[in-house]
Amino acid sequence: MSADSTRYYLRFRLYHRILHIMVIVSFLGLALTGMSLKFSDVEWGRLLSWLLGGPFSCRILHRFFAVVTFLYFGLHLVWIVRSMLKNGFKRTFWGPESMMPQPKDILQLYQNVKHFLGLGPAPKFDRYTYWEKFDYLAVFWGVVIIGFTGLVLWFPLLFAKLLPGIWINAAIIVHSDEALLAVGFIFTIHFFNTHLRPEKFPMDKVIFTGRVTEEELKNERPEEYKRLAETGGLEKIETGEPRHWVYTVAKVGGFAAVIIGVIMIVLIIWSIVFR
Amino acid sequence: MERMASHPACPDLVSRKRSALLFLLTCLVFASQGAFALSKEATACMACHSDAAIAPLVEVGKMDASIHGSFDCSLCHPGATSQPHDAATVKANCASCHADAEVAYAKGVHGKATAGGDKAAATCVSCHGEAHSILPAKDPDSTIYHANLPTTCGQCHSKGKLPKSTDQNVNNAFDLYTDSIHGKATMKSGLLVSANCSDCHGAHDILPKDDPASPVNRANVPTTCGKCHVDVLRDWESSSHAAAFKAGNGNSPVCTDCHVAHTVSHVDSPKDVNALMSACSNCHKTEFGTYRDSFHGEVTAIGDLRTATCSSCHGAHLVLPASDPRSPTSPERIVSTCQKCHDGATASFTDYRPHAEPRDASKFPQLHAVYLFMTTLLVAVFAFFGLHTLLWLLHSLRTGEGRKKKEGRDVR
Numbered sequence: 001m002s003a004d005s006t007r008y009y010l011r012f013r014l015y016h017r018i019l020h021i022m023v024i025v026s027f028l029g030l031a032l033t034g035m036s037l038k039f040s041d042v043e044w045g046r047l048l049s050w051l052l053g054g055p056f057s058c059r060i061l062h063r064f065f066a067v068v069t070f071l072y073f074g075l076h077l078v079w080i081v082r083s084m085l086k087n088g089f090k091r092t093f094w095g096p097e098s099m100m101p102q103p104k105d106i107l108q109l110y111q112n113v114k115h116f117l118g119l120g121p122a123p124k125f126d127r128y129t130y131w132e133k134f135d136y137l138a139v140f141w142g143v144v145i146i147g148f149t150g151l152v153l154w155f156p157l158l159f160a161k162l163l164p165g166i167w168i169n170a171a172i173i174v175h176s177d178e179a180l181l182a183v184g185f186i187f188t189i190h191f192f193n194t195h196l197r198p199e200k201f202p203m204d205k206v207i208f209t210g211r212v213t214e215e216e217l218k219n220e221r222p223e224e225y226k227r228l229a230e231t232g233g234l235e236k237i238e239t240g241e242p243r244h245w246v247y248t249v250a251k252v253g254g255f256a257a258v259i260i261g262v263i264m265i266v267l268i269i270w271s272i273v274f275r
Numbered sequence: 276m277e278r279m280a281s282h283p284a285c286p287d288l289v290s291r292k293r294s295a296l297l298f299l300l301t302c303l304v305f306a307s308q309g310a311f312a313l314s315k316e317a318t319a320c321m322a323c324h325s326d327a328a329i330a331p332l333v334e335v336g337k338m339d340a341s342i343h344g345s346f347d348c349s350l351c352h353p354g355a356t357s358q359p360h361d362a363a364t365v366k367a368n369c370a371s372c373h374a375d376a377e378v379a380y381a382k383g384v385h386g387k388a389t390a391g392g393d394k395a396a397a398t399c400v401s402c403h404g405e406a407h408s409i410l411p412a413k414d415p416d417s418t419i420y421h422a423n424l425p426t427t428c429g430q431c432h433s434k435g436k437l438p439k440s441t442d443q444n445v446n447n448a449f450d451l452y453t454d455s456i457h458g459k460a461t462m463k464s465g466l467l468v469s470a471n472c473s474d475c476h477g478a479h480d481i482l483p484k485d486d487p488a489s490p491v492n493r494a495n496v497p498t499t500c501g502k503c504h505v506d507v508l509r510d511w512e513s514s515s516h517a518a519a520f521k522a523g524n525g526n527s528p529v530c531t532d533c534h535v536a537h538t539v540s541h542v543d544s545p546k547d548v549n550a551l552m553s554a555c556s557n558c559h560k561t562e563f564g565t566y567r568d569s570f571h572g573e574v575t576a577i578g579d580l581r582t583a584t585c586s587s588c589h590g591a592h593l594v595l596p597a598s599d600p601r602s603p604t605s606p607e608r609i610v611s612t613c614q615k616c617h618d619g620a621t622a623s624f625t626d627y628r629p630h631a632e633p634r635d636a637s638k639f640p641q642l643h644a645v646y647l648f649m650t651t652l653l654v655a656v657f658a659f660f661g662l663h664t665l666l667w668l669l670h671s672l673r674t675g676e677g678r679k680k681k682e683g684r685d686v687r
C-alpha cells in the first residue's frame with residue numbers, strides 16, 4: 001500500500017493526548033520518588049534516592065507529581081461532565097463509546113482467551129477493548145485510592161483530628177501496596193498489552209499521534225469501523241497523517257518511558273524475590 | 276638553686292685561685308643552660324659512660340634532667356661499683372624502689388608475657404622510655420604524659436606491629452583510637468580530661484577483658500566509663516538495660532555495646548547512627564524490622580537523619596519500658612515526644628503505631644485485615660493478567676501475528 005492512499009482516522013483528541021502525557025510524566029515521577037523510599041533497604045533504592053537529591057528532595061518531587069496527578073484527574077472529571085452534557089448520561093456511561101465495563105466485555109474476554117488457545121476466532125472489538133477498560137479503571141481507582149491515602153500521609157495531623165492515628169498505618173499499607181500494584185501493572189501488563197506484544201513492538205504511538213490508519217482500525221476494531229461506516233462517522237474522524245516531529249517525539253519520549261518502567265520493574269521484582 | 280651546691284669535682288685543677296675562677300665560670304655557664312647535678316659517684320661513672328665507645332652511653336644532659344638525675348648510679352646498678360663490670364652484673368632492677376609497680380606488672384598481661392619468655396612484651400622501659408632519661412609523668416615530654424601515652428602504647432598496638440594472630444581490637448588499638456573522639460581530644464586538642472589508654476585499661480596491671488578484675492571487663496565497663504561520664508552512668512543505672520544487666524542478662528547492653536570501645540565517636544554521621552541502631556537491632560530484631568518498614572526508618576536507611584532514630588523516641592541511656600511514666604514513650608509523655616518533631620501532635624495522632632506489623636494478626640487485627648485485602652488484590656490482579664498476557668504472547672509467537680501485522684503496517 002502506498003503512502004499516498006493511506007487514510008488516517010483520529011482516535012484520540014489532543015485533550016486526551018495531553019492528559020496521557022501528564023499521566024506518563026507524573027506516574028514515572030511518583031514511581032521513581034516513591035520506590036526510592038520503599039526500596040531504601042536495597043542498594044538501588046538508596047542510589048536512586050541519592051540521584052534524586054535524597055529523601056526530602058524526593059518528598060517535594062513526589063508532592064509536585066501528586067499535584068500533577070490531581071490536576072489531570074480533575075481535567076478528566078471535567079471531560080466526563082462535558083460528555084454528560086453533550087452526549088447525555090446514557091451515552092457517557094453505556095454503549096460502545098463508554099469506558100464502562102459491559103456484558104459484552106466479559107464475553108469478549110472469554111472469546112479472546114479461547115482465541116489465544118487456538119479454539120476460536122478473535123473477538124470483534126469496538127472502540128475500547130476489555131483490557132483497555134481495565135487499564136483505564138485501574139488508573140481511575142488507583143488515583144482515588146493512592147491519592148486519598150497520599151493526602152492522609154501528606155497531612156497526618158489534619159487527618160488525625162478526624163480519625164485515630166492507626167488509620168495512618170492503614171493509609172501507609174494501602175498507599176504502598178496500591179502503588180506497587182499500579183507500578184507493577186503499568187510496567188508489565190499495560191506495557192505488554194499496548195506496546196511490547198509482537199504485533200505492536202516496540203510501541204504503539206497512537207496515544208501520542210492520536211491517529212490510526214484505516215488498516216489498523218479495520219483490523220483491530222472491526223466493530224467500531226463497521227459502526228462508523230454505517231452511520232457516516234468515518235468521514236467525521238478522517239484526518240491527515242501524523243506530523244513528523246510528533247512521531248519522532250513520541251518514539252523517543254514514549255520509548256524512554258517504557259525503558260525506565262521496564263528497568264524499574266525488573267529491579268522491583270528482583271528485590272522482592274531476593275530480599 | 277639547691278642543686279647548684281654540689282659542684283662537679285675536677286681533678287685536673289691545682290691552683291685554688293684558678294679553681295675558684297673556673298668554678299664561678301662553670302656555675303655561670305651551667306646556670307644559663309640548667310645545671311647538671313650528677314652525684315659524685317655518677318660523675319665518676321660518666322668518665323667512661325659519656326663516651327660512645329663504652330656502652331651504655333649515658334647522655335649527661337638527659338640523665339640530669341630525668342627524675343632519677345640526682346641518684347647514685349649504684350642505686351639501680353649495685354653491681355657496677357666493682358671494676359670491671361659487664362651488662363649482666365650491672366643489670367638495673369626498677370623493683371628495688373618501685374616494688375608496688377613490679378607487683379602490679381607481674382599480674383598484668385605484659386608481665387605475664389615477659390615471665391613466659393616473650394622478649395617482645397612491654398617492660399618498664401618500653402613505656403617509660405630509655406632508663407637514664409625517664410621524666411616525671413606530668414612532664415609534657417614524658418612518654419607517659421597523658422597526651423603522649425597513646426603514641427607510646429601505639430609503638431606496639433598499631434597496625435602490623437603485633438603478630439597477626441592478635442585480636443584486631445588489641446592489634447590496631449592505636450589506629451582505631453586516633454580516629455575516635457577520645458583520641459582526637461587527647462592527641463589533637465591536648466584535652467587532658469579525655470580518656471587515654473590507661474584511663475580505661477589501667478597501667479602496670481593491664482588485664483585481658485575476660486578477666487573479671489579488668490576495668491574493661493563487661494561487668495566493669497559502666498563504672499570505668501562512668502569515672503568521666505557521670506551523668507550518663509546515672510541514667511544508665513536507672514534504665515531497663517541496667518536492671519536486666521544486673522539481674523544477670525549478659526546480653527543487656529553496657530556502654531561498649533553501642534559505643535564501640537576504641538572507635539567511639541560523636542554519634543552524628545548517618546554511618547554512626549545506623550551502626551548504633553544496628554546495635555539496638557541485635558536484641559530488638561522485630562522492632563528494628565518494623566522501624567525499617569516505616570517512613571522514619573526508610574529515610575535514615577538512605578542516610579538522612581531528619582527523621583526519628585531509636586533514641587529520638589526511646590531515649591539513649593535512660594531507656595525505660597512504656598509502662599514507666601518516666602519513659603518518653605509512656606502514655607504520659609508520648610504526645611510531647613512526638614511533638615519534638617511533629618508540631619501540633621495530638622493524642623489521636625500518637626495512636627499511630629510506629630512499629631506496626633500488619634502481618635501480625637493477633638497484635639494488629641485491623642491492619643492485618645487491610646494487609647490481607649491488599650495482598651489478595653495484588654495477587655489476584657497479577658495472576659489473572661499475568662496468565663492472560665502469557666497466553667497472548669504464546670499465541671502471537673505461535674501464529675506469527677506480530678510479523679504479519681508489522682509488514683502491513685505503516686512504518687515510517
